[in-house]
Structures are given as C-alpha cells and as structure tokens.
Amino acid sequence: MIDVRKILIVGVTGTLGVAIANKLKSEGGYEIFGTSKSGIQEIDTLQALYKLDLSDNSSIEEQVYAILKEQDELHGIVFASGLLKTGFSLLTKSEPELLQVNFLGVLTSCKILMRKYMNKGLKSVVFIASSSATNSDGGRLGYSASKAALVSAGQTLAREMGGKGVRVNCVSPGLIESKMVNDTIDPMSQLDLLNRIFLKRLGKPSEVASVVTYLLSDESAYITGQNIAVDGGMSW
Ligand SMILES: NC(=O)c1ccc[n+]([C@@H]2O[C@H](COP(=O)([O-])OP(=O)(O)OC[C@H]3O[C@@H](n4cnc5c(N)ncnc54)[C@H](OP(=O)(O)O)[C@@H]3O)[C@@H](O)[C@H]2O)c1
Numbered sequence: 373m374i375d376v377r378k379i380l381i382v383g384v385t386g387t388l389g390v391a392i393a394n395k396l397k398s399e400g401g402y403e404i405f406g407t408s409k410s411g412i413q414e415i416d417t418l419q420a421l422y423k424l425d426l427s428d429n430s431s432i433e434e435q436v437y438a439i440l441k442e443q444d445e446l447h448g449i450v451f452a453s454g455l456l457k458t459g460f461s462l463l464t465k466s467e468p469e470l471l472q473v474n475f476l477g478v479l480t481s482c483k484i485l486m487r488k489y490m491n492k493g494l495k496s497v498v499f500i501a502s503s504s505a506t507n508s509d510g511g512r513l514g515y516s517a518s519k520a521a522l523v524s525a526g527q528t529l530a531r532e533m534g535g536k537g538v539r540v541n542c543v544s545p546g547l548i549e550s551k552m553v554n555d556t557i558d559p560m561s562q563l564d565l566l567n568r569i570f571l572k573r574l575g576k577p578s579e580v581a582s583v584v585t586y587l588l589s590d591e592s593a594y595i596t597g598q599n600i601a602v603d604g605g606m607s608w
Contacts, residue, residue, distance in 0.1 A: 378446050378493070379588060380439065381406045382424060382481065383453025385413050387550040388500060391577030392450055393417040395585050405443065407453075426453060426477025427469065436484045445493040448588040449485055451478045452500045458511040458556050467514035474518035479525055486533065496539045496588045499526050500580070503546040503603045519544075523599045530597035539596035541587050546603025548575045570605025 379396060383389045384406025396402040397417045404418050411423025420442065424435050455473040457466040482497065504512050505519035523542050530540035547553055547565055553574070557565070566572055580602050586592050587600075601607050 376401060376403050377448060377588070378403045378405065378443065379448040379450065380443075380446055380485070382449070382451045382478070383500075384408060384415065384418065384421065386452060386454070387552065387577050388545070388548070388580055389450075389452040390415070391581040392452060392584050395578060395581035396588075399585060405439070405446075407439075409453075424453075424481065426473045426481065429472065429476055429480055432477060432480045433484060436481050439485070440488050446485070446489040447493045448496045448498070449482070449489075449494070450498045450500070450584055450588070451482065452584075453478070454500065454502075454552075456512070456515050456552055456556050458515070460511065461513040464513060467517070470514035470518045471521070474515065475521040475525070478522060482529070486529075486538065490533065490536050490538055494538050495590075496541075496592070497526075497529070497533075498584050498587050499523075499540075499542045500584075501526070501542040501544045501599060503544050503601060503607050505542075505544055505599070507607055526599065527597050534596055539587075539592070541592075541596060542599040543580060543583050543587065544599055544601045544603065544607075545580045546575060546601065546606040548577055548580060550577060565606075568606050569603070570608070573604065575602060575604055 379402050381389050385408040393404050405420050406418050407422045407424035409425045422439050499522050501522045502519040504516040505523045526540050526542045583602050
C-alpha cells in the first residue's frame with residue numbers, strides 16, 4: 373500500500389496540466405512534480421518544477437537526468453505537453469516540429485523515465501493525445517499524425533510494460549475550453565464544431581483531469597492500452 377503517490381506531469385503549465393495538478397491536489401495523497409518548456413514558472417501545487425524542452429531530441433536525456441537525480445521513485449507520469457499548429461496541408465512546414473514535440477520528444481523522455489521508475493513504484497503512465505488522432509480534422513496534418521503516433525506508441529508500451537506492472541493509457545480530449553482552442557479555432561468555426569458534439573458544449577479542463585486522475589489511481593487497475601475519448605461524443 374502506497375501512502376503518498378508521486379506524480380510527474382510533463383507540461384504542467386498548460387491548461388490541462390494545471391487542471392490535472394489541481395485535481396490531484398484536491399484529492400489528496402499526491403506529491404506533484406512538473407515540467408515545462410522553460411522550467412521557470414512558479415506553481416504552488418508543485419513540489420518541484422523541472423525544465424524539459426521536447427523540441428530537441430538530443431538534449432532530452434540530459435534534461436531528464438535532473439529529475440532522475442532528485443527523485444528516487446515515481447508512481448505515475450502524465451504527458452500533458454503539446455503543440456498545435458494548423459494550416460492547409462500542402463503549404464505547412466510545421467510537421468517535423470509537431471512530430472518532434474508531440475511524439476518523438478514524449479517517447480524519448482518516457483522511455484528514459486520508464487527505465488528508471490518501472491522498478492521504483494511506477495504503476496501508471498497517461499499520454500494526453502487528441503480526438504484529432506482519429507478524426508479527419510482538416511488543417512491539422514502534422515498535429516493529427518503526431519497524436520495518432522502517440523496513441524499507437526501507448527498501445528505498444530502498454531503491451532510490453534503490462535508484465536512489469538505498469539499500465540499505459542491515452543486520454544483523447546475533443547474541444548476543451550482552453551487557450552489552445554481559442555488561439556487556433558475562430559469563434560464561427562467553434563460554433564460549427566459544436567454541431568458535431570453530442571453534448572453541444574465544449575469540455576472543461578477539469579473533466580479531462582478527472583479521467584486522468586482515475587487512470588492514475590488503483591480504481592483503474594485493470595485498464596491498460598486504451599485510448600479514452602473525453603470529447604462529448606465528437607468522435608462518433
Ligand atoms: N486544449 C484542448 O482543447 C485540447 C484538445 C485535445 C488535445 N489537447 C492536448 O492536450 C495537451 C495539453 O493541452 P493544453 O490545452 O493544456 O495546451 P497548452 O495550454 O498550450 O499547454 C501546453 C503545455 O505544453 C508545454 N510545451 C509546449 N511546447 C513544449 C516543448 N517544446 N517542450 C516541452 N513542453 C512544451 C507548455 O510548456 P510552457 O508553458 O513552458 O510553454 C505547456 O506546459 C496537449 O498535448 C494538447 O495537444 C488539448
């Protein structure tokens with residue numbers, strides 16, 4: 373029986389990262405650590421904030437080392453970092469950056485963290501993917517591909533890590549009330565998209581955080597290799 377669970381949230385400064393940290397804090401029984409691109413923001417729910425910029429794969433091992441050096445054990449890891457760039461597919465040049473930050477960088481850091489912590493308490497890993505991984509959203513070529521790759525990697529890791537007692541799941545939010553949505557989807561397009569959502573509203577960051585918290589807990593002890601949509605029904 374674990375008294376206090378240590379959770380690392382990669383991308384803890386984002387809308388969803390903050391919501392997940394707040395939800396864990398309100399549940400109690402968690403020590404929360406986080407990373408952000410710059411590693412300099414003050415967040416009072418955290419025990420420590422580390423710098424982890426996922427845009428350069430060659431520097432990831434060195435950055436993750438700061439976490440490995442200070443933390444002897446970790447029970448859960450959430451990858452809530454991410455980047456969204458949009459545009460007409462034949463004109464965009466952002467695919468390499470999106471694949472690096474949303475997929476390769478996540479995978480590289482996840483593998484380093486798993487190698488250390490799989491025998492030091494690690495029970496649950498959660499990747500925040502996106503409904504764009506499986507929906508055909510125009511204008512999101514690199515983003516959708518990076519999230520689809522993440523879902524696939526999550527399933528492979530779940531299969532390989534199951535025997536070691538580590539569960540790996542993805543959570544795929546749809547349209548959530550957030551800066552990311554407001555910065556990339558104009559109000560008219562948001563209204564159009566509402567028609568695709570069964571529940572006729574955007575999701576709240578706390579509604580994603582609840583599912584992530586469940587996946588980190590023993591309540592979900594028999595769930596692994598899943599991609600759980602939190603999208604009000606948008607993906608159907
Ligand atoms: N918001 C939505 O409606 C929605 C829907 C579907 C999926 N998602 C996914 O959910 C996740 C979180 O979304 P969000 O709305 O919370 O996004 P957000 O507010 O833009 O936060 C993004 C987070 O990622 C970090 N980040 C950005 N570039 C990075 C890099 N190069 N290296 C390391 N970290 C980097 C940011 O760190 P800094 O603060 O240091 O920049 C921040 O912590 C993303 O993966 C996103 O794709 C979101």
